[in-house]
Amino acid sequence: SRYMRPHDLYQAALQYMRRTTSQPVSRDKVRATSGNDLRVMTYNVHSCIGLDGKVDVERIARVIAQANPDIVALQELDLGRNRSLGMDQARLIARKLEMEFHFHPAMHLEEEQYGDAILTHLPLRLIKAGPLPGLADKPGLEPRGAILAEVTYQGQQVQVINTHLGLNSRERLAQIDSLLSEDWLGHPECRGPVIFCGDLNAPPNSAVCQRLGARLQDAQAALASHRPAGTFPSRFAAARIDHIFVSSQLAVTAVEIPSSDLVKRASDHLPLLVQLRLPQPETYSTDA
Template sequence: MPRRLRFLTYNVHSCFGTDRKLDPGRVAAVIGECQPDIIALQEVDVGRARSAGMDQAQMIAAHLRMEAEFHPALHLKEEKYGDAVLTALPMRLVKADALPSCGEPRGALWVEIDFAGVKLQVIDTHLGLRGSERIRQATALLGPGWLGAIRQPDSRVILAGDLNAIARSTTYKLLAGQLKDVTSLCNLKPRPTFPSRLPLLRLDHIFVGDGIGASACRVHSSALARVASDHLPVLAELEVQPNARPTEKGLQPAYGESFPPLP
């Protein structure tokens, strides 16, 4: 039987809300409304003067009683800015590296998470603003240094983040040619995620590989979410198929097994 897992991706805009207030606790509260097991964050500040030197990855993780892995796509002296994965499940870093960039530096973070004895390969990324740049970055993610390196038959792949790409784009089509968009698995009309107050574009995506289905997916647009960041988070309820030979005592997820279906 597949096991349910709640996965969320969220561009937190350095925890500056649409009201220009800096508030990591508010971002953590938005995430708490969704009760995810695994969270992929983008635009996270660590030690930056503009955000009062906060370690936002650790602050949000502490609010949620989770652990965090952080990768700085941008690293200037002591100031860092990049992506983070948060979870209360056992997690180890596999790879954190730059992606081909011609403007602002971009990168990706790859962690392995043990979910009920299944190895989840989670890749969190934030792609560039130029179309040609995003194509190179997506091609790199599909190549031997990233997704192409995952050979284990019992591995399960999730790739998520702010792709700065809509469904008509070449970048999206490259990724959708190798992975499955969770909205298509749920037969849902995709909803926009940006800007949060009046969403017009779907820039934030969750893709999954073989062995993972989806029973529900939605853009979380609570009153708090509309002000906490300039993006809205995307929440998916995934169905993870067990290994061919499941372990006798699997690790349990932090939340998802006891939740009712998403509306």
Template sequence: MKLILPVLTAVLLALPCRAGEGPKPLRVVSWNLHHGEGSDGKQDLARIAAVIQSQEPDVVILQEVDNKCQRSGQVDQAAELARLTQLQYVFGKAMDYDGGEYGQAILSRFPLSDLKVHRLPGDGEPRIAISAQAESHFGPITIAGLHLDYGDPARQLAQAQVASAALLGVSNLPLVLAGDFNATPDSKTLEVFSQAPWVVVPKSGPAATEPAAKPEKEIDFTVVRGLRAVKPTVVVAEAVASDHRPIVTVFSKPE
């Protein structure tokens, strides 16, 4: 059975659409998980998984993910969320922490490969971007996650510049980048990702994402190269499961 399921998945992904139909849209969720701790102080990965599943995503880009840390019960959170959501996953370590590791993850209903961890400059908490290749129904695409510094605008800008160059250099494939930029829309950091070939996807409705209970700051974004957003990014009205609200963006192939 373990051998049959991957083969069946690959066959289904390769099946052509019916006449007159284009490829299905690509649904991407991004969420800072706060190591699974909600605004109520409780750690509950099942609650987080239920929110993710409610959005029916193809890809999920996660920040602040613990891997066997004492504070989160020594759970491999990426693996557990993959099990609960029945998605595949990769995890990228930013640093060793509390007896385990702390970093970012990507969940996907598509096969993932070629994980890269891009280390970003600056003192303080180590910051990274991660990227992996997904064999999507659009063909191969690059999925990337980002979590930038929050305390020093100059350091944050330098991290954004390094991340942009590194991610654009991974491949020429269509690229979806999302995460916690810790920067506002009018910041110099967002200017980095507002220049071609990047496009920052605008939001519709309430745009603030943090703190989750009563959002005041818009600091989580989706950025794209080589794909077209079907509609603006939406902030999910989830106020408890983490200290950020998740965002959802839907993409199609460019016409």
């Protein structure tokens, strides 16, 4: 063709240097958990653009690897965008972590895409990915979406939802109502243990979190020994807008918000990591 996309140039440079984008980042096996504990992370990666202005997918992968999660819900991922060198960020991060993934582009700008993903080293099955409602009177709002997937852990199926809600308060309410409906949390295949992750752009006392909290439990608030803490902005994380909510079958056994210098530089958000104890299969209920 008569032109080359930034992604083409990036791939050509990698080939010229005889490098690959699939070099794994080793995961540090430092945790000691019981056999039924599942580690889940939600993380807004800001298009892998750190506070130093550098696009660094490997740095994000290193942050995730150090926390050693089983399931990762990522928001603000780029695919083929000029600002991030045309990278397929979800795929690159998944390769470096040796995980499977599903990416959903909530926004399309010609060939450029932007959205969210679920990554895991466990068996993964996509149930649904799609858009969330906006506001008819504000057509210029950034499109938002969600992903619903099933993860199998030690023979047990767990449903995981990942989303990134809008900046307008009315928009967020419409979106959370959609997520609470039969389209998502009420979906016929969303049964048993449920983990709801995402950047909700809403604090715990907001109407969004209150409506979600009537159905699921806030993981940070559910652990008596943990004092809930913020994740944004990463340097001075005062706002608690990144959340993990879980169904009543899941017991929260640990909560962590990594905040090393590396983590604070990697994105404008800090990741939220929770450890969950799964029930025995015979104790499952169909209620969320």
